[in-house]
Amino acid sequence: MEHAESLLDYAFREIRARIQNGTYPPGSKLSTQEISDSLGISRTPVVSAINRLVAQGLAIALPRRGVIVADFSPQQLKEIIEVREMFELYAVKGAIQNIDYSGEILDEMEQVAKELAGIDSQNFNRATELEIRFHTLFVTLAGNSQLTKLYINNWNIGAMFQIFMLSKMPLSKHQPSFDQHLEIIQLLKDKNETALLEFIPYHLTPVYGAIEWIMRNGNMDMQDLFKIMLAKSEEKKL
DSSP: OOOHHHHHHHHHHHHHHHHHTSSOOOOBBBBBHHHHHHHHHOOOHHHHHHHHHHHHHHHETTTTTTTOOOOOHHHHHHHHHHHHHHHHHHHHHHHHHTTTTHHHHHHHHHHHHHHHHHHHHHOHHHHHHHHHHHHHHHTTTTTOOHHHHHHHHHHHHHHHHHHHHHHTSOGGGGHHHHHHHHHHHHHHHOOOHHHHHHHHHTHHHHHHHHHHHHHHHHOOOOHHHHHHHHHHHHHHHO
16 A cells, blocks of 8 residues: 555656646646656556646546646636745744744755756756745745645646746846845845845746736737836836
8 A cells, every 4th residue: 555655646746747847738638658658657546646636736637538737827827826925925924933943944945045046047947846945945944834735736836837937038037036045045044024025025026027918918928028027026126
């Protein structure tokens, strides 16, 4: 039983990662046989893993079509980011209270932030992994396991939009946002709750800008989008 459960967890993590990094893009079919062959395991844990993905909203079961990777409307993406912001703002107080007792979490956050600051300009998948890891650690620092679980489930979907954004522009264009993770670390070390509550919405401004652009235009001209994202970031600074 334990072996079967570990295979299920393995299949789930691998399929989810492939969805998040764009290997299985929105609308693509999740083939049980193909996935089981690529993972070198039987179809049984793969089927169970796909069912779990359906339950979490990352995939959709369609009659006579099988299971496909979910695609989300701009409004749904906006709601996902709003929930993410709510979780992170709620986590601020607990994270600051726990910082003296969870040095290993803060150390890992700092390592992740430094790697993001020096990320290779084409390594979109790694950038997404680091972004997810940093913010998950931040919420974990608050010490509420239920909050962390809900945050991870929300990020499962949000990560797909994250990789879409990153892959449409050189990572150098995202560098200011990547560098902000080091600022978050410093605000935590300073235990500056007020500044951190103000900084988190500012950090998410480019994401909201991208979604608003898609909602208004229905497509994405990345040059124009980037100008809007920069303008919104400057507005937040003021």
